């Protein structure tokens with residue numbers, strides 16, 4: 001269940017009173033510790049004891065070493081099966097905290113309080129938890145629903161612009177795969193800022209939630225939420241491997257451009273639609289220089305995509321603006337052409 005908190009955290013406090021938790025563990029990173037934790041603690045009313053668990057910020061922390069440290073701390077602090085983990089942060093915190101909670105003592109309860117646009121509209125919803133393995137994205141994880149999701153949009157006021165723009169990519173994705181009018185409304189936005197994106201958060205969340213309700217374990221329609229992620233995750237992983245990480249939404253924006261062109265090459269959308277999609281994404285996202293990335297390095301990563309079956313790459317591709325298919329296998333020639341198309345975009 002998702003609850004939007006306005007100025008008052010009473011629904012969170014009611015939740016904490018109604019359930020008989022033994023103790024609370026609040027997971028933060030250094031930034032959400034500074035910018036979001038004071039608001040949470042100032043509004044949280046509970047007799048339960050709590051501990052703060054802090055990790056460094058960034059995707060590089062979403063790994064087994066951090067998970068191990070958190071499992072050890074929970075053990076040292078004698079967290080029992082009635083303990084509650086509160087994930088206060090962006091997608092790194094909700095993915096990592098959800099993974100740690102859903103595996104510790106075979107699973108303790110957790111709630112998500114997302115603090116980035118990306119985690120409000122996407123990562124905190126749907127119960128995909130996980131960590132990266134080597135540089136491969138989200139390779140180890142669980143499907144585990146948070147008990148509750150509490151959204152406090154005012155947290156966005158301290159979010160850096162690049163992070164806001166990163167989250168906006170997933171909102172555009174939601175419009176493109178499922179809701180033409182959401183896409184049309186989003187592309188009306190001239191200047192990305194908290195005031196212009198906040199009115200669209202609820203619609204974007206609803207799109208994600210509706211898809212997840214139909215297919216929690218990603219057997220079918222949930223794969224559409226991975227549009228832009230097949231190529232996007234490969235590029236994100238390569239950047240991570242090179243010690244030069246990019247933001248998830250930046251990778252998704254790049255991936256959506258490349259995969260929109262791929263959908264055109266595969267005859268799924270018209271050239272006009274693919275151009276319209278690409279031009280609009282380019283309005284918000286600067287060109288990502290992948291000219292040094294070798295085709296074979298990108299395609300090697302594609303071969304490990306989680307959607308693959310029988311050594312075949314299964315793409316989730318648009319069939320129009322507002323509709324998406326999945327398990328679509330493309331010719332190798334078109335895959336390479338879609339990657340080259342992106343590489344050459346800067347020359348046009």
Ligand SMILES: NC(=O)c1ccc[n+]([C@@H]2O[C@H](COP(=O)([O-])OP(=O)(O)OC[C@H]3O[C@@H](n4cnc5c(N)ncnc54)[C@H](O)[C@@H]3O)[C@@H](O)[C@H]2O)c1
Pocket residue numbers: 029030031032035036057058059062089090091092093095115116117118119122123124125126127128129137138155156157158159160163166167170248249
């Ligand atoms: N599970 C899912 O369904 C799902 C969906 C989309 C993305 N993801 C994952 O989410 C991650 C990306 O999430 P993200 O973009 O939120 O990144 P993030 O968690 O790294 O947060 C981005 C940055 O903003 C800072 N920050 C967070 N809230 C802030 C605030 N209110 N004010 C100031 N600074 C703040 C963080 O400390 C961090 O530096 C990726 O690992 C991605 O794979 C998961």
Ligand SMILES: O=C(O)C(=O)C[C@@H](O)[C@H](O)[C@H](O)COP(=O)(O)O
Pocket residue numbers: 122126128137138170218222225226229306
């Ligand atoms: O919730 C989903 O399903 C998604 O695909 C949402 C994506 O935005 C998100 O990045 C997700 O983590 C990608 O899934 P993965 O299974 O490829 O890691």
Ligand SMILES: [Zn+2]
Pocket residue numbers: 122170229248252
């Ligand atoms: Zn994503």
